[in-house]
Amino acid sequence: MKIIIIGSVAAGTSVAAKARRNDETAEITLYNADYDISYSSCGIPYFLGGEVAELDTLTPRSAASFKKRYNVDIFTRHEVIQIDAKQKKLKVKNLDTAEVKEDTYDVLVFATGASPITPDIAGADQKHVFQVRTIQHTAAIDRYMKANQPKNVTIIGGGYIGLEMAEQLTQRGLDVTIVQRSNHIMAHLDQDIASRVEDHLVKKGVTLILNDEVTAISMTDIQTKSGKVIETDMVILAVGVRPNTQLAKEIGVTIGDTGAIAVNSKMQTNLPHIYAVGDVAESYSVITGKPIYRPLGSTANKMGRIAGDVITGGTLEHRGVLGTGILRVFDLAIGQTGMNETEALAEGFDIEVLHNIKPAKAEYLGGKEIVIKAIADRKTGRILGVQIVGEEGVDKRIDVFVTAITFKAKAEDLFHLDLAYAPPFSTAKDPVMYTGMALQNAIDKKNKLITPKDLTERIEKGEAIQVIDTRAPKQYNVSKVETALNIPLADLREKCKELDPNLPTVTYCNSGVTGNAAQNVLRQIGFQDVYNLSGGNKNYQDYRKNT
Known part of the structure; x- marks a missing residue:
């Protein structure tokens, strides 16, 4: 069996590794238009901020080391430019030599990932304007900063990458401005939770501009739709990503409503012997069963493993995602999973909403408050989504909620969890347990x-x-x-x-x-x-x- 994988970051290399573990005889080839494989794009802000000392640590594998370990051929700087799905053939261009060769496959996997969106802004193509997606982007930003010593930076976009970059560049000594076109940062949070993060950013010295958008970029400043002119030496574009589906479209692969490739639970597309994984593919919601698009490295790895298993005769299936996310903004952690209030209402749920403010551990040991916003379905009692903000204990609580929602837990179930307790770690009635108790009382109309x-x-x-x-x-x-x-x-x-x-x-x-x-x-x-x-x-x- 000859398996060809297009793309070799998280998802593509996971396909290859799992396929090789299952089948030592398969011929596995990865083509990648980029220079690097299997790198941690999530770690990029922390290198630029100085928490990660060497850029090489974000690329733990090379094509040569992967070949040695898994007997898989990886060709970097090789772009697949044409596919004949009927004949199972493709053309590959060497981007360094311009040479084009032909190859064949039995199974084809799209792991083409996603590309950062470049907004339609005058001046967005200048040398001091950067995307944050690949190792090459990162190296370019690092070179620019070392050569030009910028003092001011404008970040366009208030999502995960935008906030992580704001934290890291502030800590590096730059004056940071975030411009967000909507009325709050972090689209997956409700405004009442996002506002707490906004307050924290401002407290840490970040200038935050909401309900506005950048219309022009010059070498010395940016201009906004509302008429603001902001001095800036560098601009970071962090407005999101778009799945790289063009090659798949050309051969008739179905693109879902999210804009990513539609796949079933085995990561198969509508065309026989063709799969899609990672940031180019749709997932689906554990709660509603409907397609959603959540480009995360953790999901990409999972999808890749499933496809590699199925291709080689295994029985793994994708069980969907909750869109869970977590990030650090200075000394604040923000976690979210499942639906927010707006999404739950849009899906037609009759919801109960609780804001639970409790210390993460015993107050007499310095426990700091965390804010939990939990949403449940009044009809069934099922937990639909949770958002948490706090300085400690956020990660462990959000993971408990993720597990509970995945297994369709009801509000009342949370109270009965036998969670670990000792004063340095929790309170006797853990915030998760209290959330379940208060939500259930509200659903029962007792409280x-x-x-x-x-x-x-x-x-x-x-x-x-x-x-x-x-x-x-x-x-x-x-x-x-x-x-x-x-x-x-x-x-x-x-x-x-x-x-x-x-x-x-x-x-x-x-x-x-x-x-x-x-x-x-x-x-x-x-x-x-x-x-x-x-x-x-x-x-x-x-x-x-x-x-």
Whole structure:
């Protein structure tokens, strides 16, 4: 069997490695138009910021070492320019010599990856404007920075790469500006969570421009649609990637609604003996079963392994993804998985939303707060998505939620997890467990929740609603919900006689726990419609500040 793989980064090399482990007799060839194979594009910002000392460490494998270990032929700087799917032939151009040769295959795998998008901006082709995708891009940025010692950099785009570059270049001593055309950074987060990251960026000295876009780039500045002129010595384009599907289109491979190649669970395309893996291929949602596009190295490796197994007679199948992501922005970690609130509503789910603010470990050991936004389906109780922001403990919690959602856990299941506990690592009632408990109580309507957004909208509509601040007067006088009455929890049983038990009532404290206790008191003495403000006054004030 002759297997030809087009592309040799994460997905392509994974196909080859798994196929070779299964079949020692297969003839396996990889063609790659780039210079490098199997490199870590996710590590690029950390080299440019100085955390990774040598660029070579991001390319742990060479074509020669891969050949020696797996008996696989890799031809870098070789571009497949034409495919005849009926005859199972292709033409390959040597980009260094311009020589064109013909090759044949029994099985063909598209692992052509994705290319960074270059926005239509005047001046985007200048020498001080860079993409961040390949090792060659990285080397070019490094050379430019060493030669020109830039002081200011503008990053166009506020996604993962944009934020990682902002962190690293700030730490390297540059003045960093991010320009984001939408109203918040990180499209996979809801605005109320993204705003916390935005505040942290600004606190760390990054200039953040939202709802604007760059219209022109010169050697000394950039200009925006709103008329801003910002001095800049270097520009980083980080507006996303586009799957490299042109070669597949030319032979009739089906392209999905996401713009990537449509594949089944075995990574097979619509054409016989042709597969697609990695950033050029669609995945599908574990929750909805619908196609989604999430170009990540972890997914690419998984897809490659599955295709390599299937091609050589194995039974592996792709089980979909949740679109999980995590990144560090200075000393803040941000993790997300599954659907955000906007996506869940668009899919027609009747959702319950919880903002859970809890310390990641015992406060008496310096535990710092993490903010968990969890979304569940009221009909089934199933967890649909989670977003977490905090300085510690984010990674382990997001992975617990990923596992739970993958296995279709309900909110109530989270409370029953036997999670590891010791004060240096967690609290006795871990934030994951508390999230499940509070969500389930809200779904059962025992302890209903109201988000800051919903409360604000109801107040602005003039709805008759009574809001009770259960904190001490000193805290109340510093910041509060504008219409709230201050009745500390200790006084509530007596002073509740002054309230109307038939009106919708909202209780709140700093983060939710005392507000929940007050909610229980009012429910038990006959109040008909009582809500606890999700995330308490901390969450409310953050929402109001950013809307």
